[in-house]
Amino acid sequence: MNFDFSDDQRMLRDQARRFLDDNAKPRAILEGVEPFDRDLWKKIADLGWMGTALAEEDGGIGLTHIDLCVIAEELGRALAPVPFASSIYMAREAIALAGSPDQKKAHLPGLCDGSTIGCLATAEGNGPLSPKTIHAEVSGGKLTGTKTPVADGDVADLAVVAARSGGDVGLFLVDLAGPGVRREPVETVDPTRSHAALVFDGAPAAPLGSAADGWRHLDAVLDHAAVLLAFEQVGGAQKCLEDAKEYALNRYAFGRPIASFQAIKHKLADVYMKTELARSNAYYGAWALATNAPELPVAAAAARVAGSKAFCFAAEENIQTHGGMGFTWEFDCHLYLRRAKHLALTIGGERKWKDRLVAQLEQRNAA
Numbered sequence: 001m002n003f004d005f006s007d008d009q010r011m012l013r014d015q016a017r018r019f020l021d022d023n024a025k026p027r028a029i030l031e032g033v034e035p036f037d038r039d040l041w042k043k044i045a046d047l048g049w050m051g052t053a054l055a056e057e058d059g060g061i062g063l064t065h066i067d068l069c070v071i072a073e074e075l076g077r078a079l080a081p082v083p084f085a086s087s088i089y090m091a092r093e094a095i096a097l098a099g100s101p102d103q104k105k106a107h108l109p110g111l112c113d114g115s116t117i118g119c120l121a122t123a124e125g126n127g128p129l130s131p132k133t134i135h136a137e138v139s140g141g142k143l144t145g146t147k148t149p150v151a152d153g154d155v156a157d158l159a160v161v162a163a164r165s166g167g168d169v170g171l172f173l174v175d176l177a178g179p180g181v182r183r184e185p186v187e188t189v190d191p192t193r194s195h196a197a198l199v200f201d202g203a204p205a206a207p208l209g210s211a212a213d214g215w216r217h218l219d220a221v222l223d224h225a226a227v228l229l230a231f232e233q234v235g236g237a238q239k240c241l242e243d244a245k246e247y248a249l250n251r252y253a254f255g256r257p258i259a260s261f262q263a264i265k266h267k268l269a270d271v272y273m274k275t276e277l278a279r280s281n282a283y284y285g286a287w288a289l290a291t292n293a294p295e296l297p298v299a300a301a302a303a304r305v306a307g308s309k310a311f312c313f314a315a316e317e318n319i320q321t322h323g324g325m326g327f328t329w330e331f332d333c334h335l336y337l338r339r340a341k342h343l344a345l346t347i348g349g350e351r352k353w354k355d356r357l358v359a360q361l362e363q364r365n366a367a
Helices: 007-023 026-031 038-047 065-077 084-098 101-113 211-250 262-291 296-327 333-345 350-366
Strands: 118-121 137-139 142-151 158-165 168-175 181-186 195-204
Touching: 007 038, 007 065, 065 084, 065 211, 065 262, 084 101, 084 118, 084 158, 084 168, 084 211, 118 142, 142 158, 158 195, 158 211, 168 195, 168 211, 211 262, 211 296, 211 333, 262 296, 296 333, 296 350
Parallel strands: 118 158, 137 158
Antiparallel strands: 137 142, 142 195, 158 168, 181 195
16 A cells, blocks of 8 residues: 655645645735635646546546545645535535536536536534534525625535435535625635525425435535545645744744744644644545545544644644734744644534544444
8 A cells, every 4th residue: 555646746736736835925915905816716727737637528638546645735735725625525426426417517617627616515503513503494495594794605506415305415506696685795814715694585496316325415515525635734834844844943032943943843843743644644644535444534533633743733832932922913934823723624624534444433433
């Protein structure tokens, strides 16, 4: 079992890093009025990244989910201000997993060329996601209820919505430009990623697979997203470590670089250890995702927990290493901390995924 990237994947990573270094500018979102970087989104579409890990007959470019993990790590490293996770890791994956042939034909090509932006609407306020917390309801093909917060709900064209239908919780496709939909922007800790509340009042909703299989499909989508987001978190943590190291080597105190002090050495060693642990778990998740292995639920939960811990810890320690400079608006340290906190809560917080990991291990050990 080989957990390392191939030569082609390393080449893809190097190309993606150079491209994002030149083009991803999260500060432009803070200082402008656009909710995301539309120019970067178009360039990413032109590169074909949105079609990665999807068959050509569905509008994709082939390749594997490991290649998509490579791209995800670089997007996280660059704090890319685009709705890639919502549209590709979640909406596209949901349609690819549960959609009918007609739904795939209608929506996947647009998601792959960037002309359609998708999102996943599950949460209805605070608290962990479970079938009991879903109150939005579909009756007679019409959706009623409120979903909040929804990442990229203010800019998406298409939503995959979890809602009740009869006695089950199913997934439904909703055209956000259609009737019965109202959007209200929601502020979050990360201003480079936009969110909204989606209010549905009789909005037409098409079932995505059968309602009886809805929660199973949603679990599968979240497992896929957990692995891909873990790579974004590893990329962010690695960038925080590199920035902290560079600053420590060049910042002098008492005639010595602060990197020579034990307190800084220990701090950076701890960040390195947590980042490498997260990377190992992310690689395990990538293997399980690419091979559709039965270990995927365990691997996804482990990657999610380790990735959340590593990125938050690395972002906090990067600020500490920078001292007073780390708290200023002019340095990017706080942008990484904001993204780390945002990613740690996306698709459920650390506690949810710890519980999910324990439940999966207990189920496996009892078999």
